[in-house]
Amino acid sequence: MAKRFIELDAMADNFRKSDARFPGGDQKLRHFYYGLGSIEGETCGCGGYETLVSFEQKELLVREWLVKKPQSIAAHIVMAKMLINYAWRARGHGYANTVTYNQEKIYKDKLTQAGILMKSLNPKDDPQIYGIYTTIARASSNPRPKLDSIYAEVTKQYPSLFISYSNRADILQEKWFGQPGELSAYIQSLLSSPGGENGKIAYSYVADRLIGQYSWQELYTVTGLTWPLVKEAYATREKKYGMNNNNWNILLSLAVAGRDIPVAKMAIQHIGDDWDSDVWREKKYFTQTVAWVKSH
Template sequence: MKVAASLILCLASLALADDFKLINGKEYKNVTVSRIEPDGIVLRTKSGIAKVYFVELPKDVQEHFHNNAANAAGHSASKAAFQNQQAELASLPPIEETKDKITEEIWQFRLKTRRLYNASKFDELEALASQIRSERGRFGNGSWKIVQFYESLGCRSDEPEGMWQLHARIHENWDTAKPRSITAHVAHADFLTQYAWRARGSGFANTVTKEGWRLFSERLAKAKELLDKSADFEPKCPVWWRVRMTVARGQGWSWDDYEKLFQDAKTFEPAFWGYDVAKATYLLPRWHGQPGEWEYALTLEDNRPNGLGLETYARVVYALNGYYKNIFRETHASWPQAREGFELIRQRYPDSLELLSGYCRLACLAEDRVVARKLFDQLGGRMIANIWGDQKDFQNYRNWAYSR
């Protein structure tokens, strides 16, 4: 018990240290000890995970962990492991910021679509949407082409109000030119949901102004009106349901009504994983759910006929990860299920560097060193900045993965 007590005191003092230095002078601030291993300790830092070997620690810190030179076997093992790691790290490929060719292909598609939209070439927009919708086309990362079509029409949040009003006029002209077009109505409704959120802001409810609430409600109501009007249009569009789910979240629909909408959507297109992301977002505690609800609801979709299996689970965890510092520590999300889902994704979309990188980063957050190391081997030093942050973060995670 004395050993355990001293170890707890050591961990507490280390976790609160503002200035923790190795014998080589390297400094860690505000670290916490995640795990003690036979040859060292695993630290959590703001930039990720780091493995520190006992031989890197000052003697007094080593002694707190009951590792010292007198313990010849332990000390020798730590020294050998540290030396092996340093040699292995030195042989790793250099880190190089890289672009994903599939992401670049998507951006080119979006640029082409946006040019048609900016020029109000409604006939060509209609023809393009009709083609990709009928083909149920997806890019090499599993992203639906019809989703990318609509997303290419969006207005950036930092655009001035005059630009948003210009977009509103383009959509009104499109509706007038194509009064029975499902594409025009879905695009306009999608724009209005974005315009509604611009008025509301992205903060919690207590940060929204009275005028913000008024415009939010007004614009969502207009979006719903467009969706109601186009409900019987042919052909059907999978994004119609996705936009309606966004309206439902903003308007605070009851769970029964929302679930019916979700089930109708999945009946229409079981493989459209955007519905599952929308439902999980609705069930976030910051919106209409309670802790654990989105995680439980997600498990109910694993065996849906004609669905994607655990790919859907992985897609949702990947999408919602941005709401948390570590989704596996802060929620009931299952790493084994997410891992199995990502293995399916890798089989189906083997050329996506973005998905490989995202899978690797989640493996690091889950502290699955075996999987993370395998994926870093496949990355070979290629780093996508919007996933890893910067080269320092990438290097810290990679160093941890290759520690023993």
């Protein structure tokens, strides 16, 4: 960061105006905020961006950024991301019955601070603001009406902000805020709303999110996802944005769950030895999967 505040604001502004994307379709703006908003701590929930820089060290810089550039959208969002990451680091990712009173208090206090910080921003000025709204709403009392409202707004304003659809799928799981059958109905609805190319890519993003939460045996029986539609969705995504290594690793897992050996073998060719720990956790699981595919 090194106090290069003007350059950082210019970079964020360029990402917003150009809607720059990485291979696979992720917005560069989202990763820009994930990187700058990361803090030290294994349970920070920093989106895969590890850092040895403490919250306190970064806070000094970002507070200076806010003083020197009080209208900076980026500075506000980075500070809010840091507060949210601090909240998750304090709470941890365990179930509610494992969280102490002090952990919960810090968690809610930091999320409240993030919410106050965001009040001066218009979400129409930056799509990533909606992600912060969603995180804060999930921890609030009676969250579902707030989450429904945020989703309606963000998908109307930014129909190709695909992370919104995977966030929605996560929310609609029964273990969170969904009713029986609601997740399946939602997934099917994506092909008509937003529909078209965006609907198919949104479907692939939902598959990305859910593959890590269900076994291969469960994925296509309890979620509403179907392998033929996942396959088509990924083909649409690859044609539009290309694919990164994480995408190919996920596609391999999705194809194995769908018992589609040709697609699994194609994914393996793209991956080579570049297995993704976010997908497989340990190399042995990737190696076992590759061996199983090649034996067929």
